[in-house]
Amino acid sequence: MGTITLIERDSRQSHNIKRGDLFHVPAGITVYLTNTDNNERLVLANILHSVSVPGDLQFFSVGGGDPESSFYNAFSHEVIEAAFNVDRESAQKLIGQRKQQQDVFKKATKEQIRSLAGEDKGRLWPFGDRKETTRHTSIYKNKPSVANENGILHEVDSKDFPDLQDINVAVSFFNITRGSMAGPFYNTKATQVLMILNGVGRFEMACPHLSEQTTRTRTGEINPRYEQVSSELRHGTVVVIPVGHPVVIEASGEQNLEVIGFGLNSDENEWFPLAGRENVLSQWEDEALELTFGFPAQEVKRVIQKQNQKLFFKGPARRGRASG
Amino acid sequence: MGTITLIERDSRQSHNIKRGDLFHVPAGITVYLTNTDNNERLVLANILHSVSVPGDLQFFSVGGGDPESSFYNAFSHEVIEAAFNVDRESAQKLIGQRKQQQDVFKKATKEQIRSLAGEDKGRLWPFGDRKETTRHTSIYKNKPSVANENGILHEVDSKDFPDLQDINVAVSFFNITRGSMAGPFYNTKATQVLMILNGVGRFEMACPHLSEQTTRTRTGEINPRYEQVSSELRHGTVVVIPVGHPVVIEASGEQNLEVIGFGLNSDENEWFPLAGRENVLSQWEDEALELTFGFPAQEVKRVIQKQNQKLFFKGPARRGRASG
Amino acid sequence: MGTITLIERDSRQSHNIKRGDLFHVPAGITVYLTNTDNNERLVLANILHSVSVPGDLQFFSVGGGDPESSFYNAFSHEVIEAAFNVDRESAQKLIGQRKQQQDVFKKATKEQIRSLAGEDKGRLWPFGDRKETTRHTSIYKNKPSVANENGILHEVDSKDFPDLQDINVAVSFFNITRGSMAGPFYNTKATQVLMILNGVGRFEMACPHLSEQTTRTRTGEINPRYEQVSSELRHGTVVVIPVGHPVVIEASGEQNLEVIGFGLNSDENEWFPLAGRENVLSQWEDEALELTFGFPAQEVKRVIQKQNQKLFFKGPARRGRASG
Numbered sequence: 001m002g003t004i005t006l007i008e009r010d011s012r013q014s015h016n017i018k019r020g021d022l023f024h025v026p027a028g029i030t031v032y033l034t035n036t037d038n039n040e041r042l043v044l045a046n047i048l049h050s051v052s053v054p055g056d057l058q059f060f061s062v063g064g065g066d067p068e069s070s071f072y073n074a075f076s077h078e079v080i081e082a083a084f085n086v087d088r089e090s091a092q093k094l095i096g097q098r099k100q101q102q103d104v105f106k107k108a109t110k111e112q113i114r115s116l117a118g119e120d121k122g123r124l125w126p127f128g129d130r131k132e133t134t135r136h137t138s139i140y141k142n143k144p145s146v147a148n149e150n151g152i153l154h155e156v157d158s159k160d161f162p163d164l165q166d167i168n169v170a171v172s173f174f175n176i177t178r179g180s181m182a183g184p185f186y187n188t189k190a191t192q193v194l195m196i197l198n199g200v201g202r203f204e205m206a207c208p209h210l211s212e213q214t215t216r217t218r219t220g221e222i223n224p225r226y227e228q229v230s231s232e233l234r235h236g237t238v239v240v241i242p243v244g245h246p247v248v249i250e251a252s253g254e255q256n257l258e259v260i261g262f263g264l265n266s267d268e269n270e271w272f273p274l275a276g277r278e279n280v281l282s283q284w285e286d287e288a289l290e291l292t293f294g295f296p297a298q299e300v301k302r303v304i305q306k307q308n309q310k311l312f313f314k315g316p317a318r319r320g321r322a323s324g
Numbered sequence: 325m326g327t328i329t330l331i332e333r334d335s336r337q338s339h340n341i342k343r344g345d346l347f348h349v350p351a352g353i354t355v356y357l358t359n360t361d362n363n364e365r366l367v368l369a370n371i372l373h374s375v376s377v378p379g380d381l382q383f384f385s386v387g388g389g390d391p392e393s394s395f396y397n398a399f400s401h402e403v404i405e406a407a408f409n410v411d412r413e414s415a416q417k418l419i420g421q422r423k424q425q426q427d428v429f430k431k432a433t434k435e436q437i438r439s440l441a442g443e444d445k446g447r448l449w450p451f452g453d454r455k456e457t458t459r460h461t462s463i464y465k466n467k468p469s470v471a472n473e474n475g476i477l478h479e480v481d482s483k484d485f486p487d488l489q490d491i492n493v494a495v496s497f498f499n500i501t502r503g504s505m506a507g508p509f510y511n512t513k514a515t516q517v518l519m520i521l522n523g524v525g526r527f528e529m530a531c532p533h534l535s536e537q538t539t540r541t542r543t544g545e546i547n548p549r550y551e552q553v554s555s556e557l558r559h560g561t562v563v564v565i566p567v568g569h570p571v572v573i574e575a576s577g578e579q580n581l582e583v584i585g586f587g588l589n590s591d592e593n594e595w596f597p598l599a600g601r602e603n604v605l606s607q608w609e610d611e612a613l614e615l616t617f618g619f620p621a622q623e624v625k626r627v628i629q630k631q632n633q634k635l636f637f638k639g640p641a642r643r644g645r646a647s648g
Numbered sequence: 649m650g651t652i653t654l655i656e657r658d659s660r661q662s663h664n665i666k667r668g669d670l671f672h673v674p675a676g677i678t679v680y681l682t683n684t685d686n687n688e689r690l691v692l693a694n695i696l697h698s699v700s701v702p703g704d705l706q707f708f709s710v711g712g713g714d715p716e717s718s719f720y721n722a723f724s725h726e727v728i729e730a731a732f733n734v735d736r737e738s739a740q741k742l743i744g745q746r747k748q749q750q751d752v753f754k755k756a757t758k759e760q761i762r763s764l765a766g767e768d769k770g771r772l773w774p775f776g777d778r779k780e781t782t783r784h785t786s787i788y789k790n791k792p793s794v795a796n797e798n799g800i801l802h803e804v805d806s807k808d809f810p811d812l813q814d815i816n817v818a819v820s821f822f823n824i825t826r827g828s829m830a831g832p833f834y835n836t837k838a839t840q841v842l843m844i845l846n847g848v849g850r851f852e853m854a855c856p857h858l859s860e861q862t863t864r865t866r867t868g869e870i871n872p873r874y875e876q877v878s879s880e881l882r883h884g885t886v887v888v889i890p891v892g893h894p895v896v897i898e899a900s901g902e903q904n905l906e907v908i909g910f911g912l913n914s915d916e917n918e919w920f921p922l923a924g925r926e927n928v929l930s931q932w933e934d935e936a937l938e939l940t941f942g943f944p945a946q947e948v949k950r951v952i953q954k955q956n957q958k959l960f961f962k963g964p965a966r967r968g969r970a971s972g
Contacts, residue, residue: 532707
C-alpha cells in the first residue's frame, strides 16, 4: 500500500506500510513516504510533538528544483561551494534553478515505485552494522483492551512501544459498531485528540468550562455546573478532549465509526468508565451512594448495575430495535 | 477522627485518619471524606497539582439530588438511558430531580458514620486480588530532622513516600516552641508553600524582587539589594517562599506555632541554614571570610560560631528572659 | 591560573582551574572564584539554568562591608541577634557598616591568593566523611569527536559528566582552523548557544522564521521559504541556534576560531552534517534523490559525494589558495 523511509545519521530504515501501522519519526531525522498503490489513497494521522517552543513547528526541506524551497539556498554561494567542494555550476544543480513551483508531493514513475517498494523493505541499511531500533509497531499488536458486539478498542502505550515514552503519547483505535456508542468515560491524566477515519457519528462531552452558572453554596464551596459540548463526526473530524472530561462517542445507524485517538501526556493515564461494568460508581460504599443521590443505596445500585457491558453499549438508535 | 476513601478503577481503599496523616489522591480518581467526630473539626491542608494547564483545576462531580451539579446531566437523555440500559424514570433517579441546592458537604446519620468508620477500614476492597498501593503515610513516620528545645522539624519526601515522586512535592511540619524561631534558612531548589495550623507568629523574608535600588557597580556587575517582606501569622495564613529566599519564622511568646510546608519542585532540594550550626558560612575559608566581611577571619568566626543550636533558636521575645 | 570553591551543606570542595575545565554549580550552593595569576585574565563562560520561573534568576549575596548588599540586612535587628545569639555590635560586624560601595570582585593580597591556591586544592573538606561528588570534568576528557586539518570538535554530554543530566545540557568546543569552516550542520533536539572565545569569523544560518514568502501550493501544502541570518563573530559574540536550523561557522583567514557551545535540552540530541562525509543526503535512495532534485541520481551523487571531509571543510578564503 505504501512505504516509509527514515534516515538517521548512520542508517536508513524502510518499511512497507499496512493498515494500523504506527511509526515514530524522531525530531530532526529525514523521512519520505510512497503510496505504492495505483488506486487507493494513503491516509496517515500525524501527531507532531514540538521539541522546543510548544506549538512552534518548523519544516526544513532540501527542496530541489525550486531554489527558494531549499534551505541550502539560504547560504552564500561561496559557502555551499566550499561545503560540497564543487564549482558553482555543480552547486546550482543541488540548489536548483528556478523552475515551476514544486509540490511537497511528487509523482513517481512506475519504475521508481517498484524500486522504492522493493524486496529489501523492512531491512536496515547499511546492513548489519548497528542494532536495529524498532521505530514501528502496529495498533493491532496486542489483543483488544475491550471487545464486545458494540465495539472494539485497541491500545498501544509506551510499555508496548518504548518510542512513545520520550514523547509521552499513547495511541488508541476505536471501532464502534453501527448504532452503538463508547462511553461515557474519562481520562485521568491525558488530553486526548481524536480523529475520525471512517463513518459518521456524534460526540457529546460534559464541560465545566462553559458554565457561567457556577455558584457558591451557603458554605462558600464552589458547586460546579456542566454543559454539553457536542459535534457531528465524519471523516477527518478532529476532537480534543481535555483531561478529566466525560465523553460519549456515538456511531450512526448506517456504518461503523473508526476513530484514532492520541493520548497526550499519557504517562500513568487510565480511562475510567462512568456507566456499565467497572463503572467508578460500582465501588462506592452504600452510605456514599445514599448521601450523594438521596435515595436508598439498593435503589441506586439497581440503576447503576443494570448495564452489564463494558465501555461499548447499544446506542440510542440501536436500542429502539433491540430487546435491551 | 475521620475516614478517607479513594476509589480507583478496580479497587476501593479506606483509611481512618489521624493527626499527621498524608494522603496522595491521584488526578482523576474519586475521593470522599467523613468526619466521624461529633465535636472536633476535621482540618485538611491540600496541595493541588494540575495535570494539564498549570493552575487550571476542574472538579467533576456526579452531583446527586440537584441535576445541575452532576456531569451526567450534561449528556442527552437518550445517551444516559443507553449507557445505563434503563428507562427514563430510572435515569432521572441517578441524575436527580431539582430539589434544594445541595452542598458539597452533607450531614450523615450516626448509623452512616458508624458504618463508614467500620472495622474494615485500612483494608482494600476487593480484598486480596491486587497488590496494595500505599497512597498514604504519616509526617511522623521518620524521626525528626531537627529537634531541640526551640522546635521540631518533621520531613517526608519522595524517598519516604514514593507517591510524592510523580508530583515532585515534599512535605514538612514545623512545631516552633513559643518565643522561639526557625531560620534564617533557604531552600536550594523548591518553592515552599507554608500554611499555619495553630498559634500566632511572624514571618520575615529577604527579597531581591522588590528592590528598585539595584545598581550596577563600576565594573558593570549587578549589586543586588534586598528588602524585607514580613507578615503576621495565624491559623490559616498561607505564605509562598520562592526558591532561594532566606526566611525566618517566629512564634509568639504565648503558644507554639504549628506550620505545614509543601515543597514544590522538591527534587534534590535541600534547606541550608544561614545561622547557627551547619550554617553555610561555617565552611568558608578564612580568606573568603576576610575578603567578604572586611574583618580578620577570627573576628568573623567568633560571631558566626557563637550560636550552637541548629535551625531553631530562641527568638527575640524569649531571649530577653534567657541567659543566651 | 585560578581556583573555584563550592560550598554545600556539609562539605567544601576546592579545585585549581585550568583551560577547558567544566564545573557544575547546583542552584542554591555558595561559590567563589580566585584568579591566582598576576597577569592573565580568568575567563569563564556560564550557562545559567533557572530552577523555578524560566529566565528569572536571582543572586543572593551575604554582601559584607556594604550593609545594603547583604540579605542578612533585610531581617530585623532582633531576629539577626537572636539567630546568631550575639549582641547588636557583633551582629553589625556581620551585616557591615556602610562604607564605600563594594564590587562583586574584590582584590586579594598575595598571601590570601597563596593560601586560597594552596596544596590541599582538589580535595574535599571535611576530609573523608562523605562520598566525593565530582561536580567537574574537562572538555578535553574524551578524544575529539571530529578532528581534521580544518578543525577539531570536543564534546561532553551527560554520559561523560552525569551532572549535566539534571540540567539537560551538553557542552562542545569547536577549534576551527583559520580559513576553514564548520558545517552546514543542524541539531536534532537541542537549542545551541555559541560563545566566541578567540578569533574572528562569520556565521550563517538558514531560517524559516523570517520568511514572509511562505506560500501554499496548489494542493494546499505549505512550501517553506528560507532566509539567511548572518553575523560577524569575535571574542564575546553570543549566537543562539534554534533546534533544527542549519548553520555554518567560518573562521577568518587570520587566526583560528575558538567557540564554546552549550546545547540546551540536549537529551538524545545529535548533530547531522548537511555536506561532506556522513551527510544526511548520502543515505537517500536513488529514486528519492531523483524525485527531489529532478536530475538523474548519478549526477546528484557526484555532487554530494565530492567532499570527503567530515564537518570541518576548507572555507571560501582558504579554497582560493588551495588545490581543493
